[in-house]
Amino acid sequence: MPSGKTSPLKQKETACDLCGSRDYRLLFQCRGYPIMECRECGLVFTGSVMAPDDRESLYKNEYYVHAAGYAESIKRSAAAGNPEYDERVRLASKFSPQIPGTVLDVGCGSGGLLAAFKRAGWNCCGIEPSSDLSAYARDIAACEIYEGTIESTPLPQAAFDVISACHVLEHSASPHDFLQTCFRSLRDEGVLLVEVPDFGCYLSRKQGADWLPLYPDTHLYHFTISTLQRLLKATGFRPVRIRRYGGLGILSTQESDNSVKDAGHAKNIVEQSLCNVAKKRIFDARRYLYRIPAVKPFARYVYWHLMRMNEYISIYSIKSR
Numbered sequence: 033m034p035s036g037k038t039s040p041l042k043q044k045e046t047a048c049d050l051c052g053s054r055d056y057r058l059l060f061q062c063r064g065y066p067i068m069e070c071r072e073c074g075l076v077f078t079g080s081v082m083a084p085d086d087r088e089s090l091y092k093n094e095y096y097v098h099a100a101g102y103a104e105s106i107k108r109s110a111a112a113g114n115p116e117y118d119e120r121v122r123l124a125s126k127f128s129p130q131i132p133g134t135v136l137d138v139g140c141g142s143g144g145l146l147a148a149f150k151r152a153g154w155n156c157c158g159i160e161p162s163s164d165l166s167a168y169a170r171d172i173a174a175c176e177i178y179e180g181t182i183e184s185t186p187l188p189q190a191a192f193d194v195i196s197a198c199h200v201l202e203h204s205a206s207p208h209d210f211l212q213t214c215f216r217s218l219r220d221e222g223v224l225l226v227e228v229p230d231f232g233c234y235l236s237r238k239q240g241a242d243w244l245p246l247y248p249d250t251h252l253y254h255f256t257i258s259t260l261q262r263l264l265k266a267t268g269f270r271p272v273r274i275r276r277y278g279g280l281g282i283l284s285t286q287e288s289d290n291s292v293k294d295a296g297h298a299k300n301i302v303e304q305s306l307c308n309v310a311k312k313r314i315f316d317a318r319r320y321l322y323r324i325p326a327v328k329p330f331a332r333y334v335y336w337h338l339m340r341m342n343e344y345i346s347i348y349s350i351k352s353r
């Protein structure tokens with residue numbers, strides 16, 4: 033729980049966001065939150081949630097500071113540029129009907145991805161609930177940033193070639209409504225990029241309630257590739273590219289971010305410090321190995337696709353009807 037000021041948790045009583053069923057089962061408890069699964073379609077969600085007002089204030093202020101240094105680390109990452117952002121721009125451009133076009137980044141944080149789009153010549157705008165980060169993003173990406181959420185921001189219809197929502201959909205009270213809003217705001221054949229933690233990955237299945245990216249206080253949904261693809265199709269999107277990535281930060285390009293973020297959530301700081309030392313050794317070794325041609329793509333293929341050691345998934349979809 034983020035603070036003692038919040039109202040008691042409310043049991044969710046709504047129908048399944050994907051199939052409409054009300055037939056659920058409890059998978060396990062995670063830090064006091066029930067993690068539930070729809071018996072009909074397999075969609076997994078957090079069964080008790082904070083009141084909407086509590087969640088909103090959490091995102092405005094506390095969310096980015098509840099892991100010490102997290103806000104600073106994502107600002108540094110945005111300012112320094114990040115190969116992962118450039119990769120997202122490259123893939124979005126590959127499928128976009130217009131290059132460069134107009135992009136909206138929902139939950140844009142400190143604006144790193146928008147800055148990468150801007151460098152590639154795109155018209156950019158973003159939505160971000162934290163006033164601190166939206167001010168920062170305005171600076172970094174030199175574009176309009178609306179302070180709020182996709183639910184609270186009036187968006188124009190058929191206005192964007194690309195909409196990205198990285199690590200945002202799982203926070204939404206209704207991912208179905210979220211995706212429908214994206215659908216309306218995209219131009220025909222526009223591209224939607226969604227990134228979420230992969231509840232179906234090896235580490236999640238192995239670690240259960242201890243899997244770090246569950247964050248049951250803020251993550252209301254826990255998608256697998258299958259449930260996310262079905263939700264995208266149900267809201268009019270055609271998935272065209274699925275990427276697996278992340279996973280202990282070993283092959284991630286965002287190692288410094290992960291170390292800071294993980295330390296804030298660590299149950300055992302000593303254990304985490306040792307883990308970070310080990311990680312650093314692996315990163316150092318990796319730097320040398322990656323100089324050999326083809327080692328990097330091969331390592332990623334083995335680690336993410338054969339071993340399924342990813343923790344996150346991103347799906348690029350096209351607005352298709």
Ligand SMILES: [Zn+2]
Nearest residue numbers: 048051070073
């Ligand atoms: Zn369902």
